[in-house]
Amino acid sequence: MPLFERLFNFACWLTHDRQAAEDLVQETYVKALKGFPSFQPNTNFRAWIYKILRNTFLTSRTGLKATATVPLDLEGEAEILLTVEETPESILLERSDGQLVQQALEQLPVAYREVLLLCEVEEMSYQEISATLAIPMGTVMSRLSRARKALRSGLRPQFQKG
Amino acid sequence: MVCESWKAKLDTYLDGELPEQEMRSFDDHVRACPACSSDALSRVQMKRAIQAAGKRFVPSADFRRRLEQSLTPQPQRSFRLGWMLAAAAGVILVVGTLASTYVASRSGKDQASRDHVFSEIADLHVATLASSSPVDVISTDRHTVKPWFQGKIPFAFNLPELQNSEFSLLGGRMTYLDQTPGAHLIYDVRKHHISVFVFEERALSLKLPARLDEPSSKPLPFNMETWSQGGLRYFVIGDASASDIARLAKLFQAEP
Numbered sequence: 439m440p441l442f443e444r445l446f447n448f449a450c451w452l453t454h455d456r457q458a459a460e461d462l463v464q465e466t467y468v469k470a471l472k473g474f475p476s477f478q479p480n481t482n483f484r485a486w487i488y489k490i491l492r493n494t495f496l497t498s499r500t501g502l503k504a505t506a507t508v509p510l511d512l513e514g515e516a517e518i519l520l521t522v523e524e525t526p527e528s529i530l531l532e533r534s535d536g537q538l539v540q541q542a543l544e545q546l547p548v549a550y551r552e553v554l555l556l557c558e559v560e561e562m563s564y565q566e567i568s569a570t571l572a573i574p575m576g577t578v579m580s581r582l583s584r585a586r587k588a589l590r591s592g593l594r595p596q597f598q599k600g
Numbered sequence: 601m602v603c604e605s606w607k608a609k610l611d612t613y614l615d616g617e618l619p620e621q622e623m624r625s626f627d628d629h630v631r632a633c634p635a636c637s638s639d640a641l642s643r644v645q646m647k648r649a650i651q652a653a654g655k656r657f658v659p660s661a662d663f664r665r666r667l668e669q670s671l672t673p674q675p676q677r678s679f680r681l682g683w684m685l686a687a688a689a690g691v692i693l694v695v696g697t698l699a700s701t702y703v704a705s706r707s708g709k710d711q712a713s714r715d716h717v718f719s720e721i722a723d724l725h726v727a728t729l730a731s732s733s734p735v736d737v738i739s740t741d742r743h744t745v746k747p748w749f750q751g752k753i754p755f756a757f758n759l760p761e762l763q764n765s766e767f768s769l770l771g772g773r774m775t776y777l778d779q780t781p782g783a784h785l786i787y788d789v790r791k792h793h794i795s796v797f798v799f800e801e802r803a804l805s806l807k808l809p810a811r812l813d814e815p816s817s818k819p820l821p822f823n824m825e826t827w828s829q830g831g832l833r834y835f836v837i838g839d840a841s842a843s844d845i846a847r848l849a850k851l852f853q854a855e856p
Contacts, residue, residue, distance in 0.1 A: 439667065443659060450657035457743045460663050467671055499741065499763055539653035557615065558647055559654035564617050583611060586646070 439467065441484065444560060445491055451555055452495045452504075452548065462498065466491040484562070485569035492552065492570065504548045542592035550585035557582055603636050610636065614643055714808060717777070721835045722822055724775055725795040728784060735771030735786055745772045745785065753781050755800050757832055760851035766790065767848055778804050787838075787848060794838030794848055801833045808833065825849040 445466060449459035469490050477486055495501040543551055556562045556570060567578045606629055612618050613626045630637050728734045737748040742759035750756075752774050762768060768788045775784035775797060782799035808826065823845040824837040829852075836849045 439664075439671070442664065442667075446659040446663075447655060447657045451654070455741075455743050456657070457747060458741075459657070460659070460667075461743070463659070464667055464670065467667065471671065500743075503741075536649065536653045539649045540656060543650070543653060554650055555654050558650040561651075564615070579612065579617075582615075586611065586643075589650070590646070 441487060445487065448488070448552075448555060448560070449491060449495070451543070451551060452492070453498075453500050454544070455500065458498070458500050462491060462495055465494050469494065482566055482569055484560075485566045488556070488560070488570045489572070501548075538593060539589075542589050545592050546585065546588055549581065550588050553578065553581045554585045554589065603633060606633070606636055607639060610640060610643060614640060614647065717808060718824065718826075720777055721795075721797060721824065721826075721837055724777065724784065724797065725822065725837050728773065728775075728786070728795065729793055734773070736773040738771040740769050742769060745769060748772060749774075749783050753783055754803075755798075755832065757783065757798050758855040759785070760855050762851070765847070765851065767794075767851070780804055789840055789844050789848070792838055792840035792844070794836060794840050794845065796848070796852065797835040797837075799833045801828050801831050804833060827853065829853060 442463070446459060446463050449462040449466075450456060453459045453462060466487065470487050473490070477483070543554070546554070553567060553571065556567045557564075562570065564575050564578045567582075568575045571578070573581070606626070609618065609622075609626070613623065613630075616623070618626060630640050737745050739745050739748075742761070746757075746759050749772065759769070766789055770786045770788050770793070772783060772785045775782050777797070777799055780799055780803040782797055785796040785798075787794045787796065808828070822837050822839055823842040824835065825845050826833065826835045827849070828834075834849070834852055836845050836852070838845060
């Protein structure tokens with residue numbers, strides 16, 4: 439099963455629930471197998487299967503709930519985030535055990551969380567992300583930028599506490 | 601100030617997404633500019649931290665095995681579904697036949713004990729709804745409610761998907777019948793509350809018919825369905841219409 443562990447990890451981040459993630463991954467493989475004849479050989483397989491997983495999530499009960507409270511497309515909103523001062527978190531990041539970053543990631547709206555995970559964890563190119571999320575390259579860049587800012591502003595109070 | 605234009609592209613540079621020539625100019629600039637190199641270092645650390653934190657969830661070996669089994673090439677889905685339906689229909693037929701034979705052979709004493717169980721179920725339903733906190737796990741998500749029962753009751757059961765139905769799950773709680781622990785789920789349909797009780801069949805000392813094919817001699821003020829499936833005894837009860845109760849029962853019966 440190609441990308442099994444990575445898809446499961448991504449599904450858990452989307453659903454926040456292992457059982458729901460298992461259902462999501464299973465449904466993704468079933469759909470991928472069913473739709474494989476329609477997959478175009480010279481296109482990106484990874485982007486294709488992630489796209490199936492994401493679309494399945496968005497139409498699931500959990501996905502509908504997650505996107506009902508926070509719009510999936512946050513580009514329309516101007517600067518909803520505070521401008522963040524650069525650097526001091528770098529030293530704190532070194533010392534943190536990763537749990538703070540996990541918590542901050544969990545707090546992000548799903549649109550920011552997924553784009554960050556695809557870029558940093560899945561190490562997808564902007565083009566692959568664009569294909570997976572079905573958004574233009576320019577939107578990938580602006581959304582990534584906003585997601586990074588949002589994560590930093592989410593981490594700052596955590597660091598101050600620590 | 602000069603660095604503002606560089607900084608605007610710093611993330612794109614670190615993601616390796618700038619055109620080749622621009623990447624080279626950036627390399628040179630970052631080496632020469634302390635402000636940009638410090639900023640770049642901070643962003644690289646953030647990227648690494650996200651990468652490490654993001655690789656968090658590992659699938660269980662059991663899930664891998666189950667998934668591999670389910671994806672093993674099998675006959676056409678429609679054929680499989682048809683076969684499953686036929687098998688289910690066969691089981692229902694056999695169970696129904698056995699039940700009617702069984703019910704026909706029951707004595708008046710058994711009828712009295714059955715009535716007693718049904719009264720108990722109605723009491724549990726009413727007493728719970730009268731409580732200020734009828735459910736201990738409050739969720740409309742079956743994937744939250746089902747795991748809540750782990751370790752609380754000595755068996756597992758499946759909850760049906762309700763997305764395209766008029767029912768909604770309100771939550772669940774533990775319950776007891778005949779000194780046996782069980783699950784009590786509460787559903788909502790058009791403002792009516794319906795209780796679904798699940799017990800381990802063998803743990804109940806009272807013997808009940810596989811399905812309730814004949815009305816109780818003492819009519820209940822509620823509509824109720826009960827059946828046995830996979831070693832579990834289900835009761836669906838509420839003041840909703842008999843057809844609502846039957847529809848909810850069918851959703852449970854369709855679960856493997």
